[in-house]
Amino acid sequence: MTDAELMDILQQYKEGRISSEQALQELHKSSFEDVGFAEIDHSRERRQGFPEVIFAEGKTKEQLLFIMKSLQENSQGSIMATRASREMFDFVHEDIAEARYDEMARIIYIERPVRRDPHHTILILTAGTSDIPVAEEARLTAYLWGNAVKTHYDCGVAGIHRLFAHKKDIDEANVIIVIAGMEGALASVVGGLTDKPVIAVPTSVGYGAAFHGVTALLAMLSSCAAGISVVNIDNGFGAGVLASKINHLR
Structure with a gap:
């Protein structure tokens, strides 16, 4: 319920068009x-x-x-x-x-209409193609929360020249989400390239010693690059929400 709808309930009660019990019921429903x-x-x-x-x-x-x-x-x-x-x-x-x-x-x-600011973008980077499902959860979440979003997938440290090809978008982004499994190194690399906040998302992608994302999680938490926050394993939704809240700060 919006503030305007709440004001309408109060006005109806003030004018005697609804009883106190009806107003209370509507206010409870709004909670x-x-x-x-x-x-x-x-x-x-x-x-x-x-x-x-x-x-x-x-x-x-x-x-x-x-x-x-x-x-x-x-x-x-x-x-x-x-x-x-x-x-x-x-x-x-x-x-x-x-x-x-x-x-x-x-x-x-x-989806309901919302105005997006094309000059304040969220950039999403993944280390590999296998990380895309988590990235897409983050992308759609951030988009529906009213943000302009750019993505570059499969640009991890195994071929780091692919990441550097996107340096312009890294520089122009307002917030960056980095999604990686395996050893999770991409978050540290991106964190060292930008002055913008980086949200790291470990994924459960990887062989045995990746421990279903625990290795990437601990690596991201232990990153020596400043300005990196870390959300839970495979939590693209949480990353999209946090990025949105940062992106809407002015």
């Missing part, structure tokens, strides 16, 4: 909606600038559909469900025709 299996946070958009995002993994198709419809009815911004399957999307799409699915990012979303 969260208790539906038994979930407490849907309708006030998050007002607090944080974007509606609650649904983590679809572990939910039933019916639960996901109910939450998406509730958010659709009570929010102004785009609606997202991360870690969603094609089967979940097919079920949701039967009731919500405007829902879309990005198979690589595994996100079901309802």
